[in-house]
Amino acid sequence: MKSFDLKTKIKFGLGSLSALQEIRDKRVLVITDPFMVESGNIEKIVENLKYSKYKVFSEIVPDPPVEIVVQGVQAFSEVDPEVIIAVGGGSAIDAGKAIMDFSKQILNKEQVEFIAVPTTSGTGSEVTSFAVITDKQKGEKYPLVSESLLPDVSILDPELVKTVPKTITADTGMDVLTHAIEAYVSTDADEFSDAFAEKAIKLVFKYLRRAYNNGDDMEAREKMHIASCLGGLAFDHASLGINHSIAHALGGKFKIPHGRANSLLLPYVIEYNSDMKNKVENDYSLAAYKYCEIAKILGLKSNNTRLGVRYLVNEIRNLQDEMKMVTNLRGCKVSDEDVLKFEDEIAVLALNDTCTLTNPKQPTHGDIISIIRNII
Ligand SMILES: NC(=O)c1ccc[n+]([C@@H]2O[C@H](COP(=O)([O-])OP(=O)(O)OC[C@H]3O[C@@H](n4cnc5c(N)ncnc54)[C@H](O)[C@@H]3O)[C@@H](O)[C@H]2O)c1
Ligand SMILES: [Zn+2]
Secondary structure: OOOOOOOOEEEEOOOHHHHHHHOOOOEEEEEOOHHHHHOOOOHHHHOOOOOOEEEEEOOOOOOOEHHHHHHHHHHHHHHOOOEEEEEEOHHHHHHHHHHHHHHHHHHOOOOOEEEEEEOOOOOOHHHOOEEEEEEOOOOEEEEEEOHHHOOOEEEEOHHHHOOOOHHHHHHHHHHHHHHHHHHHHOOOOOHHHHHHHHHHHHHHHHHHHHHHHOOOOHHHHHHHHHHHHHHHHHHHHHOOOHHHHHHHHHHHHHOOOHHHHHHHHHHHHHHHHHOOOOOOOOOOOHHHHHHHHHHHHOOOOOOOHHHHHHHHHHHHHHHHHHOOOOOOOHHHOOOHHHHHHHHHHHHHHHHHOHHHHHOOOOOOHHHHHHHHHHOO
């Protein structure tokens, strides 16, 4: 028997931040990053908290390390919050989840409401049971996975995403696309996750260019915010694949932004998973047929499976080109020598990543190294 469960209540659309006014007479801990405070964006949150007592903990940095989570647990113990509001990109939301989970265990607390307010349209962390924490010394990222990490409420107000600069819009948008595509071909995919993934993919191809070209295009920002959440719902159910496994390892080792690492790999992982060499129609893998299905959904040429997969990859490359994204590790300031020095270590980490379990094709160590060499 399978089951599809939804825990998180989702409020969305311009003005949805007013849902925070429902919090009354509570102790609230707001967890965020310094940008939200310096830019004044945090006012849009706290102006809705006038009926409660709140403290802002704003120490979160990208790819949050364990040390920051420990500081957050300290802030938690000082406030003893009834509600946590994590505001920011995936880093702030993931750190908020880890702070809540560790604090509950250490301080023996049970009921703490967790509200996620994403300010990037990328990770979908506002509806997932994942939190990615980094060990800076080892240069490794650890995905924590537990239903206890699922937010109770998520608020998708596009007003908060307006300030996201072009490069981060591109990186995070490609993260959305990678979540949806990997969930779609995952060995755990089913009709429920497919429905969320298909819609997320359509929205990305329709609105990401617009959000990139004009950050004030509120329709595009709103649709990308929804796409990000739909992608999160898809992969929270179906999980991901080796695109994310390798991206986690590359990101931890070379400090490449998460969405950019995914974007570099996506065309090559699709080619690898399609596994079409020396095969003919009716003999392809299920993944190849599903990639072709995506091409059909997008209205791309897909008279046969080979063509469909090729056009999907071309369309992804066009999107990357239009957003002036780098397409190799040199463009991310990683030297060829460093790639060759660390490729074995990266392959071991990627093979052990939980996302590898649901990849449609089980890779060998050598397969992962070949994929990495494509993006040098
Ligand atoms: N939990 C999950 O399900 C999940 C899924 C995928 C990735 N992740 C993790 O999430 C992290 C990446 O999150 P991200 O891509 O959202 O980036 P991020 O949270 O690391 O933020 C990147 C940068 O964008 C800035 N930023 C955020 N919102 C902004 C805004 N509105 N305006 C201007 N600047 C803004 C931040 O200050 C930061 O400097 C990685 O650690 C990744 O591994 C988690
Ligand atoms: Zn991701």
